[in-house]
Amino acid sequence: MAALNISQEQFREMIQGDKPVLVDFWAPWCGYCRRIAPVYEKIAEEYGDRLTAVKLNIDEAEQVTEEEGVEVIPTLILYKNGKALDSVVNPGSKAAIDQFIREALEK
Amino acid sequence: MSEPHVYDMIVVGGGPGGYTAALYAARAGLDTLVLEKLSAGGQMALTEQIDNYPGFEEGIDGFTLAERMQTQAERFGAKTEYAQVDRMDLTAVPKVLETSEGVFYARTVAVATGANPRELGLPGEAALTGRGVAYCAACDGMRYKGKTVVVVGGGNSAAADAMLLSRVAKKVILVHRRDTLRATKIYHAPLMQAQNIEFRWNSVVAELLQDGKLTGVKLRDVNTGEETTLPCDGVFISVGRKPATDLVAGQLTLDRSGYIVADETTRTNIPGVYAVGDVRTKPLRQVVTAVADGAAAVHMAEEYLAGGE
Numbered sequence: 001m002a003a004l005n006i007s008q009e010q011f012r013e014m015i016q017g018d019k020p021v022l023v024d025f026w027a028p029w030c031g032y033c034r035r036i037a038p039v040y041e042k043i044a045e046e047y048g049d050r051l052t053a054v055k056l057n058i059d060e061a062e063q064v065t066e067e068e069g070v071e072v073i074p075t076l077i078l079y080k081n082g083k084a085l086d087s088v089v090n091p092g093s094k095a096a097i098d099q100f101i102r103e104a105l106e107k
Numbered sequence: 108m109s110e111p112h113v114y115d116m117i118v119v120g121g122g123p124g125g126y127t128a129a130l131y132a133a134r135a136g137l138d139t140l141v142l143e144k145l146s147a148g149g150q151m152a153l154t155e156q157i158d159n160y161p162g163f164e165e166g167i168d169g170f171t172l173a174e175r176m177q178t179q180a181e182r183f184g185a186k187t188e189y190a191q192v193d194r195m196d197l198t199a200v201p202k203v204l205e206t207s208e209g210v211f212y213a214r215t216v217a218v219a220t221g222a223n224p225r226e227l228g229l230p231g232e233a234a235l236t237g238r239g240v241a242y243c244a245a246c247d248g249m250r251y252k253g254k255t256v257v258v259v260g261g262g263n264s265a266a267a268d269a270m271l272l273s274r275v276a277k278k279v280i281l282v283h284r285r286d287t288l289r290a291t292k293i294y295h296a297p298l299m300q301a302q303n304i305e306f307r308w309n310s311v312v313a314e315l316l317q318d319g320k321l322t323g324v325k326l327r328d329v330n331t332g333e334e335t336t337l338p339c340d341g342v343f344i345s346v347g348r349k350p351a352t353d354l355v356a357g358q359l360t361l362d363r364s365g366y367i368v369a370d371e372t373t374r375t376n377i378p379g380v381y382a383v384g385d386v387r388t389k390p391l392r393q394v395v396t397a398v399a400d401g402a403a404a405v406h407m408a409e410e411y412l413a414g415g416e
Contacts, residue, residue, distance in 0.1 A: 031153045031246035034170050035146040039189050071320075072237040090237060093144035095191035095207035 003044040003053040008061045011054075015079035020051040020105065025065060025075045027058050032090055033074045039094045047101060051078070078104040113201045114140045116408055117213035119192055119354075122149025123394045124384025125219035126176040126185075127401030132217075133183035135409055140213070141180070142206060144191040148173025149221040150348075150385070151394055155245035155271070160394050172394075197358050197377050215408040218355055218367060218375075219383040219401070222348035222392070227259065231315050239321020241343050244268035251276045251341045257324055258282065259312055260345035266290035266298060268345050273301045280337065282307045284329055312342070350386050362388050373404040379411050 003024065006014065014021050024040055026033035044053035058065040058073060068077065068084070077087040078101065086104035091097045116132045118125045121143030132139040146152055154169030163172070177187065190208035201212040224242035226232055232240055241247040244258075248271055256276045258269045261283035273279045281298070286308045288295060298304055307326060313334060314325035323338040350365045360368040360376045367382035369375050371389075375382050381404035384397035 029249050031155075031170070031243065035148070035152050038146055042189060093191045093207075094189040095144065098207065 001044055001048050001052075003040055003055050006054045006056055008056075008064045011056055011061065011064050014052070014054065016082045018081060020078055020080040020085070022047070022051050022053040022076060022078050022101065024053070024055045025058050025068075025070045025073050025077070026055055027073055030073050036074055036091065036097075039097065042094065043097055043101070050105065051101070076100065111210070111212050114138050114211065114213040115412060116140075116215045116217060116405070117142060117202075117204055117211055118217045118219055118383075119195075119204070120149060120219035120221055120351075120384070120386075121147045121173075121177065121187065122219060122221050122384055122397065123151055123173065123176060124221075124397035124401045125149070125217065126173070126180045127398040128217045128219060128381075128383055128404050129180035129185035129401075130176070130183065131402050131405035132408070133180055133185040135405060137405070137408070137412075139180075139185040140211065141177075141185060141187045142190045142192055142204065142211070143187060144189065144207075146170075146173070147177040147187075149219075150223075153243045153246045157394065192354060195354060195358070197355070197380050202379065214412060215379040215381070217373075217381045217383045217401070217404045217408070218359070218386060219397075220351040220354065220386050222350045222385040224344065225347045225349045227312060227344055227346065229312065229315050231317060235315055235317060235321050238319070239317070239341050240315065241341060242345070244271045244343050244345075247341075247343075248272050248275050253277050254340035255280070255338070256341040256343060257312075257337065257339045258343045258345060260347070261285060261287075261289045262345070262347065263290045263294065265345035266294035268343050269304055270294070270297060270301070272343065273304050276341075277303065279304045280307060280339065281305070282310050282312060282324075282326060284309065284311050307337075315342070348385070348392075352386060371400075371403060372407050373400050374407055379408070381407060 078085045085107045088100040115137035116139045118128045118141045129141045151169035156166045158166040190206035192206045194205040196203040204211045255278045257280045259282045269281050309329050310326045312324045313327040316323040327334050366388045369382040369387045373381040383400040383404050385392045
């Protein structure tokens with residue numbers, strides 16, 4: 001499944017669920033964010049049975065971005081039952097994202 | 108157990124050199140795989156505008172150009188695996204590449220791993236990256252709108268970064284360890300004319316000042332040793348590049364700076380292994396010279412596979 005762009009309201013609702021939600025905090029002007037986009041789509045497919053991968057444009061979600069303490073993008077945060085399990089800033093490879101997800105899911 | 112699949116060519120690194128090698132290899136009928144850890148483009152992926160790659164009269168952004176090169180190579184049958192290569196045995200038959208996505212085998216390997224920005228090597232530098240320390244003005248410049256930033260370096264990329272940042276930031280301070288820029292003449296006049304660019308010649312950054320994020324830098328005059336504190340919101344480090352050759356060290360011959368020793372044939376000291384793009388010893392590292400290497404490598408690989416090398 002493709003990683004959908006969500007709104008702040010959808011964010012607040014989705015992260016409450018039992019199924020983990022991976023959120024990519026990004027912005028259209030962010031070069032690093034563009035670089036991870038193709039791999040993020042692959043992640044969304046590969047992990048589709050275990051988590052839902054979505055994207056949140058920080059320019060359209062200033063309140064949530066501040067609440068979640070995101071200061072640098074891209075930041076990936078994995079949520080479950082309303083809680084942030086773990087986060088990774090500016091991952092340098094698909095392997096780094098894989099490792100982050102594996103470890104965060106075990107928490 | 109079934110025999111493992113052996114590719115005719117595996118390209119390590121999906122920058123312009125890598126995907127040009129993949130394009131030529133696929134078009135030559137070679138069974139070709141590109142191993143890329145993150146995204147097509149390499150350093151080019153973070154270049155906002157490329158104006159010296161012929162054929163794009165209005166310029167093109169690096170990421171788009173990279174995606175097009177990937178799509179073009181894949182149109183002729185080249186495949187891409189988003190994998191980080193952990194270890195290679197380049198003298199084995201076939202050659203072995205252990206990656207985060209499994210083990211791959213190839214008759215020939217094009218090493219197109221490129222180069223990365225060189226760090227200053229100061230304490231706290233890594234932890235402050237993204238918190239005031241940056242290596243790419245085109246990527247991170249927008250975060251410093253209306254702020255004060257320092258650019259470290261005196262070459263073309265430092266000059267280009269200073270120009271770009273001067274259009275965004277309130278003030279840009281260029282710190283260079285010599286008393287004149289190494290950058291080509293084309294940059295000098297616009298830099299000197301910019302209203303909001305200042306220069307600190309004969310100076311190096313001695314320390315990064317921080318309170319969790321960068322608050323300033325301590326500069327040291329290389330002649331007098333005198334130290335001054337310069338408050339700033341960001342520091343852009345543009346002091347050259349270092350080749351990504353850790354993976355091949357001990358197998359391929361490297362020069363003193365760490366680049367793979369190879370001439371324009373791209374042949375290395377190991378038969379069937381080619382050095383493509385910025386990772387190779389060469390006088391000029393540009394997208395146009397990287398793509399030329401990609402084509403040359405496939406030409407040599409075809410000879411090698413035919414038993415003629």
